[in-house]
Amino acid sequence: MDVTRREAFGALIVLVDLVASAAQAQSPTVGSPSARPPVFRHDLPNISLDGWEVTVNHVDYPPGRVGEPHHHRGFVLAYVVEGSVVAKIIGDGVTDEERTYHAGEMFYEPIGATHQVAKNASSTLPARLLAINFAKKGE
Helix, strand or coil, rough: CCCCCHHHHHHHHHHHHHHHHHHHHCCEEEEEECCCCCCCCCCCCCCCCCEEEEEEEEEEEEECEEECCCCCCCCEEEEEEEEEEEEEEECEEEECCCCECCCEEEECCCCCEEEEEEECCCCCCCCCEEEEEEEEEEC
């Protein structure tokens, strides 16, 4: 799937917002009404990113879509842009319960894990993810 400059820029904005939110959470101003919790926080694998690349794709879920179990060569951050999706991630010490993620929420897929359940939570409304995939170049 090709990503337009506009979509890549949008992904960059989401990533910058995540970094800014994490930095703000590290040193929030006490009593400040603008201090908000981050959208998402999760430990990352202890790896060197030398020779790695990031690929950002939209994943569209038409109403009622159920995806096949799959895995990625690297790790994935998934941000729900529209609608709601149901996901269950297993493997590499992870056995997440099936969970519904709504627009504005994120989830993490560790290296080698299987995305066992991937489906639209609605049979009438579309859903869309922004998948940020980190993997070794060429994989």
